Ligand code: VG1
């Protein structure tokens with residue numbers, strides 16, 4: 001076996017976004033694309049000689065090939081040990097758990113998460129730090145800088161490794177250890193939650209559906225829910241991970257998980273429904289006849305997390321991304337713990353979790369997690385809900401209704417405009433930015449703007465800053481509209497408009513969110529000029 005040093009030149013656009021580098025699968029498969037990026041990671045965080053890394057992905061098209069390439073590059077760069085999930089599979093939260101449990105020097109996760117997969121879909125890669133979380137911007141910036149000056153990469157000329165059997169082999173000097181992708185993660189869940197109580201819930205006839213969307217959570221959910229907690233066979237739907245997610249869009253929201261929504265709103269609906277995304281870090285929660293918005297889910301979980309054994313001592317604080325509704329802040333105030341507001345993307349929660357300032361974190365995009373790992377964790381959120389349902393004996397609808405009665409309801413919706421012309425989308429945001437100073441006092445659609453800014457963040461732990469994180473328009477105490485462009489897409493642009501309105505009156509908690517938000521929606525449209533600038537009458541996706 002021989003180390004080959006291959007001459008290369010920089011490739012444009014290898015800039016990590018909200019969550020790692022994402023690109024069309026075909027782009028990732030171009031000669032040198034993956035290799036340049038991987039060598040840039042090794043150079044930027046390295047040298048990786050003598051180090052141990054975790055490696056795995058969500059099983060999408062190109063996952064297996066990419067893993068073989070990365071293993072050979074790691075060996076050529078002198079890595080001591082590579083820990084790989086069997087068949088190249090590791091969900092994002094499981095990868096985080098493995099990095100932390102084995103105390104490795106970080107890991108590489110292959111996924112484009114909620115983006116469709118397949119040869120015509122998307123692929124992605126990100127580096128996670130030894131604490132288990134996504135690399136902070138200082139590191140992704142260094143990786144990007146390296147991609148712009150790279151001149152060569154190293155790769156071992158060797159046959160492929162068999163990833164279907166657990167155990168250790170060698171690739172040159174590097175030990176490659178293939179592990180069960182579920183075991184370490186399942187152990188962690190067992191320590192956090194009352195599995196006996198949840199087993200009792202299922203034994204009492206409680207019915208659940210978990211839609212794995214043919215993505216990576218299938219094996220995890222099957223092993224834990226059906227295997228260990230006694231949920232009947234068939235509880236987990238679409239449980240086999242497929243390279244193209246069976247042609248679906250593995251994004252757990254009411255639009256892309258429509259079949260599950262249908263079942264949960266039917267006459268004989270099960271008690272509880274959930275879904276996860278491509279790489280297993282997102283969750284959708286739905287009760288019988290009731291959809292729980294991710295922002296509400298975060299608030300409900302923060303308010304009830306002490307019911308799970310792993311959190312019996314209570315929480316130190318709550319953190320949410322800026323566009324996430326302010327429901328969680330009210331719970332934090334009620335509990336007398338701090339609430340943090342961070343930019344979009346899990347990488348911004350890492351320092352707060354490490355410093356013990358926040359215990360639970362969440363994003364409106366169906367991401368919830370805690371200090372147990374450093375990623376959001378779809379199945380964790382589902383198990384926490386199950387633990388709470390088992391302890392309280394209440395239904396999802398009752399828990400949500402009680403929560404609103406106590407804390408008020410934040411009507412919430414996100415409107416996504418997808419596949420936009422990049423220049424038009426950027427123009428819309430720029431125009432809003434240019435008007436920020438003059439917006440306060442403006443009346444629009446019967447609402448008065450009381451404050452407007454471009455969200456900037458200074459990390460309270462390490463002092464790092466992030467600017468330009470989304471335009472916030474506040475309408476008094478109750479309503480808010482936020483505008484930002486997606487940083488996970490691979491083509492064109494996606495505009496996200498986040499809309500919310502607080503309603504304290506329990507008599508008015510039963511409205512349809514789109515109706516309850518109609519005035520804020522009209523105001524947001526008028527302020528940003530969505531129709532005129534983008535030529536769109538309606539969003540592509542409403543969550
Ligand atoms: C989206 C979500 C964000 C999430 C990110 C990664 O980013 O809005 O909340 O952290 O995806 O999630 P953006 O930039 O497209 O809005 V995942 O499950 O794709 O790793």
Ligand code: CO
Pocket residue numbers: 092113114277278279280281282
């Ligand atoms: Co994801």
